[in-house]
Amino acid sequence: MSAGATERLSRLLAMVPYLLSRPGIPVREAARQFGVSERQLVKDLELLFVCGLPGGLPDDLIEAEWDTGHVYVGNADTIARPLRLGVDEALALIVGLRTLSEAPGLHDRAAINRAIAKLESAAGDAAAASGHVAVDVQHSDSALATCKEALLKGRRLHMRYFVPTRDETTERDVDPMRVLLAEGRWYLEGWCRRAEAVRLFRLDRVVELTLLDRAAELPPQAVSRDLGDSLYTPSPDDTLVTLDLEADAAWVADYYPNESVEEIGGGRLRVSLRTADTRWIRRLALRLGGSGRVTDPPQLADDVRAEAAAALAAYA
Numbered sequence: 001m002s003a004g005a006t007e008r009l010s011r012l013l014a015m016v017p018y019l020l021s022r023p024g025i026p027v028r029e030a031a032r033q034f035g036v037s038e039r040q041l042v043k044d045l046e047l048l049f050v051c052g053l054p055g056g057l058p059d060d061l062i063e064a065e066w067d068t069g070h071v072y073v074g075n076a077d078t079i080a081r082p083l084r085l086g087v088d089e090a091l092a093l094i095v096g097l098r099t100l101s102e103a104p105g106l107h108d109r110a111a112i113n114r115a116i117a118k119l120e121s122a123a124g125d126a127a128a129a130s131g132h133v134a135v136d137v138q139h140s141d142s143a144l145a146t147c148k149e150a151l152l153k154g155r156r157l158h159m160r161y162f163v164p165t166r167d168e169t170t171e172r173d174v175d176p177m178r179v180l181l182a183e184g185r186w187y188l189e190g191w192c193r194r195a196e197a198v199r200l201f202r203l204d205r206v207v208e209l210t211l212l213d214r215a216a217e218l219p220p221q222a223v224s225r226d227l228g229d230s231l232y233t234p235s236p237d238d239t240l241v242t243l244d245l246e247a248d249a250a251w252v253a254d255y256y257p258n259e260s261v262e263e264i265g266g267g268r269l270r271v272s273l274r275t276a277d278t279r280w281i282r283r284l285a286l287r288l289g290g291s292g293r294v295t296d297p298p299q300l301a302d303d304v305r306a307e308a309a310a311a312l313a314a315y316a
Contacts, residue, residue, distance in 0.1 A: 011036070012044055012051075016062070019073040030071050042066060048073070094119050143203040146211055147188050150176045156214045157190070160207040169207055170194070175216035177224055179203075191222040198222055238274035241281055242296035245269045249291035252284070270295075282307055 011034055018033070019025065031041040045064045063074040097116045150157050157174045172194035180187050185202055192199040240259070245252055247267030258273040275281055278300050285294050285304045294301045 008044070012048060015044060016048070016073060019071055023072050024070045027066055027069055027071055045071065090119065143188075143206045143209050144179065144186050146209045147176055147179050147203070150211055150216070151179070153211075154216050156212045156216045157188075158210045158212055159201070160209075161201055162205045162207055173212070174199070174201070175218050175222070177218065177222060189224060191216075191218050198225060200225070238276045239278055239297065239300070240272060240274055241278065241294065241300060243271045243273075243281075243285070244293045244295050245271060245288070246291040249288050252288075252292065278303075286311065 015030075015034060019030065022030075027038050027041060031038045034041065036044070045066050048062045048064045051062050061075065063072075065072045094116060097112055097119070146157070149155075157176060158171070159174060160169055160171050162169050172192055174188070174190040174192050176188060176190040177198070178189050180189065185204060188201045188203060188206075189198065190201070191197075243252065244264065245268060250267070250269055253261045253269055253271050256271075256273055258271050260272045262270040264270050281294065281300065282304050285292055286308060294304050
């Protein structure tokens with residue numbers, strides 16, 4: 001079922017109990033309540049007119065009238081009750097609202113808490129289950145507040161940022177684009193003047209953040225990324241690396257975003273992934289020891305062997 005058809009079905013299921021409880025409501029008012037045009041509302045009513053119980057006889061179908069400019073619906077007692085949230089739906093909504101209420105800088109936290117209280121009152125079992133779910137949103141209040149101020153004033157930021165894959169702290173100027181909460185962490189998305197590209201920065205890795213007295217200047221190519229299901233989006237220009245992993249190193253395939261995983265016998269895996277910086281791959285390969293081996297590109301494989309040899313020589 002397409003997204004449009006799913007949305008229409010949801011609207012129709014909500015529309016019937018609403019119209020039944022408000023006989024004679026003006027077409028214009030009903031359309032406004034459901035966020036559609038009057039023309040679309042009439043199309044929905046025309047569809048309702050041929051819906052009903054199996055059999056298709058006149059007494060089986062929903063009755064709908066709107067010729068006078070006012071809507072009357074009848075013979076729809078089987079779906080007269082408003083839709084109810086399932087336990088899983090109510091649980092997800094309550095937990096989501098609790099997560100939002102923990103977000104720093106929220107202007108109307110009281111409204112969120114009132115909505116949670118109403119949901120918990122109506123949800124029954126779901127509310128009880130939600131009490132066993134802990135919400136932990138990791139953030140840096142100071143960094144987040146500075147980022148929001150920069151966005152509000154349209155100013156550039158200077159940051160000292162820790163890059164764990166290189167085990168170093170970098171300095172860069174960033175023109176902010178947005179802040180977002182994903183997977184329990186706050187991020188800043190912005191145009192990095194050092195990389196000359198859009199970058200995503202985890203705020204808990206920001207060592208120092210300064211609001212500069214200079215306007216942010218976003219180039220035309222500074223377009224927010226479609227994050228989809230993952231915060232990591234590899235570039236086609238990144239290096240494609242192939243790793244052969246023994247069974248005890250199979251966790252690498254689950255832990256790091258990759259392009260393909262192939263079983264090569266005996267519980268061993270061949271994993272292909274892309275990276276903009278191969279230094280962390282070298283450290284990973286050394287950490288894996290005999291349980292992992294870089295097979296491609298050849299130059300990277302040679303570099304790993306040379307670093308391993310140098311490490312062994314140091315012990316000797």
